[in-house]
Amino acid sequence: MKQRVITAVIALIIFLPLLYLGGLSFDILVTLMGIVAMSEFLIMKKKLLVSFEAIVSFLLMLSILLPVFWAGFWTQDTLGGSFYLLALVMLVYTVISKNRFSFDDAGVLLLGGLYAGLGFRFMMLARAESLWMMLYALLIVWITDSGAYLIGRKIGKNKLAPHISPNKTWEGSIGGSLSAVVIVGAYLYFVQAAFPYSFSTMLLWTLVFSVGGQLGDLIESAFKRHYGVKDSGKILPGHGGILDRFDSLLFVLPLMHFAGLI
Structure with a gap:
C-alpha cells in the first residue's frame, strides 16, 4: 500500500502540472504514454522491444499520435494512410519471417495500437478542447x-x-x-x-x-x-x-x- 501511494503521488506531481499547462508539453507526455502502452502489448505477446515488429508497432503508435501536434509533417489526411501502410508492412513481415511472426501476432499489435493510440489521441484533443x-x-x-x-x-x-x-x-x-x-x-x-x-x-x-x-x-x-x-x-x-x-x-x-x- 505504501508503494502504491508513493507511486500515485509521484505520478500526479508529473501529470497534473502538464495537464494544467496543456499544449506541446502535455502532448509529448501522452505520446510517451502511448509508446509505453504499445510496449506493454508487445511484452504480453512475448515480443522483444528491439525486434522488427516492435519498431513497426511503435511507428504505428506515432502515426496516430504525432499528427495532433505536428500537423505540418503528418496531416489528418495522411493519418489513415500512414497507419495502413505500416499495417501492410507488418503483414508482409509475416511472410518474410516464415510465420515466426504470425497473422495472429500482427492482429493483436494492430488492434492494440489502434485501441490505445486513438484513446491517447483523444486525450490530447480533449485537453486541446x-x-x-x-x-x-x-x-x-x-x-x-x-x-x-x-x-x-x-x-x-x-x-x-x-x-x-x-x-x-x-x-x-x-x-x-x-x-x-x-x-x-x-x-x-x-x-x-x-x-x-x-x-x-x-x-x-x-x-x-x-x-x-x-x-x-x-x-x-x-x-x-x-x-x-x-x-x-x-x-x-x-x-x-x-x-x-x-x-x-x-x-x-x-x-x-x-x-x-x-
Whole structure:
C-alpha cells in the first residue's frame, strides 16, 4: 500500500502540472504514454522491444499520435494512410519471417495500437478542447472507480463478470455510475458554459460514459486474463502498467468523441 501511494503521488506531481499547462508539453507526455502502452502489448505477446515488429508497432503508435501536434509533417489526411501502410508492412513481415511472426501476432499489435493510440489521441484533443473537458473525463473515471470499489465492498453480492474480474459486483457497478452522475453533476453545474449540451443532457452522457469506463476496465481485465498476466506492465510500482491505469479513460474518451464533445 505504501508503494502504491508513493507511486500515485509521484505520478500526479508529473501529470497534473502538464495537464494544467496543456499544449506541446502535455502532448509529448501522452505520446510517451502511448509508446509505453504499445510496449506493454508487445511484452504480453512475448515480443522483444528491439525486434522488427516492435519498431513497426511503435511507428504505428506515432502515426496516430504525432499528427495532433505536428500537423505540418503528418496531416489528418495522411493519418489513415500512414497507419495502413505500416499495417501492410507488418503483414508482409509475416511472410518474410516464415510465420515466426504470425497473422495472429500482427492482429493483436494492430488492434492494440489502434485501441490505445486513438484513446491517447483523444486525450490530447480533449485537453486541446479545454481543461474543463479533460477534467470532466478524469472525474468520471476516478469517481466511478472509487464509488464502485467502496459500494461494492460494502454491499456487493452479485458478481458482475466472475470469469473476467471476480471482485466486481453489480451493486458496485451501479453505485459507481450513480456516484459519478451525482458528483460530476455538481462539477458540471459550475462549469456548464464549457460544454455544448444542456445540464440534463450532460448528466445522461455522464451515465453513459461511466458505464463505458467500466466496460473499458473489463476489456483490459479480459485480455490480461487471456495472456495470464496480473498487470499489463511494471512502470508504475503498485499500480501496474500504463494500460492498467488508463484502461477506462481509453474507452471513455472515444465515446466522448462520438458524442460530439471532442
